[in-house]
Amino acid sequence: MNWINTVVRPKIRSLLTKRETPDNLWIKCPESGEMVFHRDLEANGWVVPRSGYHMRMPAKKRLETLFDGGRYEALPLPQVAVDPLKFRDEKRYTDRLKDARTKTGHEDAILVGRGTLDGLPLTAAVQDFEFMGGSLGMAAGEAIVTGLDTARTDGTPFVLFAASGGARMQEGILSLMQMPRTTVAVSALKEAGLPYIVVLTNPTTGGVTASYAMLGDIHIVEPGALVGFAGPRVIEQTIREKLPDGFQRAEYLLAHGMVDMIVPRQELRPTLSRLLHILTGRDAAVASTPEPVAAPAPVADERRAAE
Incomplete structure (x- = not known):
């Protein structure tokens, strides 16, 4: 009986018990x-x-793969009023913020850091789509303005990785006010003669596209990214016409002059380095070039070769 209880039954139970596996x-x-x-x-x-x-790439990984050795200083961002309109739909806005912070580990949708890219001092911001769709609210607006002002004060270029569904409806007019505020900050950076490069990722829409995301000196877009103000379905319903294939996608935008170049993610870091060294008048050849933290493995090429 003891052998049955200690050996046989645990083995049967282990076979019948569903093993837990990570969702991702x-x-x-x-x-x-x-x-x-x-x-x-x-x-x-x-x-x-x-x-x-x-x-979609995690926001922190964006910064780590951009800066030399994955090292950067995360900028402290101003605190803003939480739920200024006391907004509630299916659930309280404060509850939505708590859920988003628990899910992402971030205070809001924008991360800002400064470091070096192949030896060139740089300030960069990343919009995290996982935080309430990368929506633009007061905290995100303050983060963008802080990043731009820091770049202007430090005399560094500014790179923005945009990803958003638009303005944050739970903050109403206070959210829309961030569009002119960020536009003014971009203008101040340009008046200081400092480069501003925007990398458009999937998706970049709404008020973000109508403000700081389309004010760069150079606009880079990742392959297949959706970029536009209103979505294709909304446009079709409004004009009651069928849109062209690939409308608002990266390749369509490049063909129609809305962006400057399409750059695959594996080539993004060296492309940014080359452009920024040209725009700042620095010679990339004499800049220090440490290896990036995690160079992407050419998995696709190896598999195709094997086939």
Whole structure:
């Protein structure tokens, strides 16, 4: 009886018990349906190896892969009023903020840091779509303005990685006020003669596109990214016409002159370094060039070669 209780029953129980696995162990490509192991996707810069689809990249990883050695100083950001309109729809706005902060580990949708890119001092901001759709509220507006003002004070270029669904409706007019505020901050940076480069990622829409995201000296877009003010479905319903294939996607925007270049994520860091050294008049050849923290592995090329 003792042998049955201590050996047989635990083994049977272990066979019948469902093993818990992480939710993100395997990730499905939205474009091809391909299932990709999470570690392979991360090693490839969150780009699906076979299809080349660019998944959303965590905000902190954006900064780590941008700056030399993954080292940067996170800028302290001003505190703003929480829920100034006492807004509530299906749930309280304060509850939504708590959920977003728990999910992402960030205070709001913008991270700002300063460091060096191939030896060139740089200030950069990343918009995190995972935090309430990267929506633009008072905290995000303050973060952008703080980043731009810091770049102007330090005399560094400013790089913005944009990803947003637009203004944050829970803050109403206070959210819309961030559009002119950030526009003024961008103008001040340009008056100081400092470069401002915007990297448009999927998606970048709404009030963000109508303000600081389309005011760069150079606009870079990742392959396949959706960029526009209103979404294609809303436009079709408004004009009652069928839109062209690929409308508002990166390739369509490049063909129609809305952006300057499409750059795959694996080539983004060296492209930014080259552009910023040209715009600042510094020679990239004499700048220190430490290896990036995690160079994307050429998974796709290796698999194609194997096939």
